[in-house]
Amino acid sequence: MKxxxxxxxxxxxxxxxDTAYHFAKAALDKGHEIFRIFFYHDGVNxxxxxxxxxxxxxxxxxxxxxxxxxxxxxxxxxVAAAQRRxxxxxxxxxxNGKDATNIAPGFRISGLGQLIEGGIESDRTIVFGD
Amino acid sequence: xxHLVNKSPYDGSNLNTATSIMKSGDTLLLIxxxxxxxxxxxxxxxxxxxxxxxxxxxxxxxxxxxxxKLADGINVVDYAGFVDMVEANDKVQSWL
Numbered sequence: 001m002k003x004x005x006x007x008x009x010x011x012x013x014x015x016x017x018d019t020a021y022h023f024a025k026a027a028l029d030k031g032h033e034i035f036r037i038f039f040y041h042d043g044v045n046x047x048x049x050x051x052x053x054x055x056x057x058x059x060x061x062x063x064x065x066x067x068x069x070x071x072x073x074x075x076x077x078x079v080a081a082a083q084r085r086x087x088x089x090x091x092x093x094x095x096n097g098k099d100a101t102n103i104a105p106g107f108r109i110s111g112l113g114q115l116i117e118g119g120i121e122s123d124r125t126i127v128f129g130d
Numbered sequence: 131x132x133h134l135v136n137k138s139p140y141d142g143s144n145l146n147t148a149t150s151i152m153k154s155g156d157t158l159l160l161i162x163x164x165x166x167x168x169x170x171x172x173x174x175x176x177x178x179x180x181x182x183x184x185x186x187x188x189x190x191x192x193x194x195x196x197x198x199k200l201a202d203g204i205n206v207v208d209y210a211g212f213v214d215m216v217e218a219n220d221k222v223q224s225w226l
Contacts, residue, residue: 001217008226015162015189016136022188026209032217124216126134127224 002035003027004118008129010045011060012053017046020128021063028071036074036118037064039107043129044077044087049104061104068106075107076114131155132219136162136226139174144225149177159207159215160185165193168200175201186212 005024009016024034039046051061068075077087083096089103103109119125133152139145145167148158158181160168167174168185184205190197197206207215216222 003216019136019161022209023212027213027216030210030213032213124220124222126216126222127226129224129226130136 001124002033002122004035004115004122004125005037006115006118006125006127006129007037007039007043007046008041008127010042011051013042014130016128016130017043017060018058020126021060021067023126023128024067024073028067034071034073035122036076036114037068038076038078038115038118039081040078040115041081041129042085044082044085047075047077047082047104047107048087048102050102065104065106073106077103077107077109078115079109079111082109131157131221131223132215133158134222134224135160135164135167136224138163138166139172139177140166145174145177148223148225149181152181157182157184157215157219159183159212161189161212162186163193165189165195168204169195170199170201172201178204184211184215 005020007017007020011017046064053059087103088098088101089109090101092109093101133148135145135148137144165185178201184207187206187208
């Protein structure tokens with residue numbers, strides 16, 4: 001079965017980023033496909049590579065990047081939410097005149113259409129948030 | 131339909147709303163702080179009566195709630211069981 005997962009909360013603030021990760025991993029372990037993970041609102045903070053959590057804590061951002069690499073998952077940050085919160089890729093840096101980028105490996109920035117398409121293309125859409 | 135509740139019943143009305151809207155054949159899964167709603171001695175346990183209810187085991191364990199503290203008839207699932215419940219229900223409603 002194909003799943004799209006929506007994450008509305010940032011890492012470390014609320015449990016939803018952890019729940020979404022464990023759900024995605026369990027779904028993949030059972031042989032399901034994750035069509036897309038869409039990060040919305042504060043959820044876009046899951047996609048900055050500049051975080052440095054303590055070494056004995058989970059690294060939520062790296063965990064997403066590894067999951068995407070291992071399973072070829074499309075992970076999308078909402079562009080309007082990312083602009084508000086300073087999550088920047090090369091295209092956004094150029095478009096908005098920023099002097100740096102911080103997007104983590106495996107993530108890309110795109111629009112809400114990607115969430116809608118995920119809902120259409122997947123058998124189930126599950127929302128995690130606060 | 132699968133209903134997900136992730137808030138404590140003592141921190142908002144999500145469980146109340148979900149259980150009042152649930153129809154016959156629907157299933158409720160309590161996750162995150164939602165697991166507090168499954169405690170037998172809690173005053174929210176009566177909201178679960180007559181409904182099919184599961185609770186996410188790892189979230190129970192993280193809060194120190196043992197199975198003997200749960201209201202009667204509640205099923206404990208792991209993340210794999212959570213995935214199975216999503217597969218078994220054609221719609222999933224998160225009561226955020």
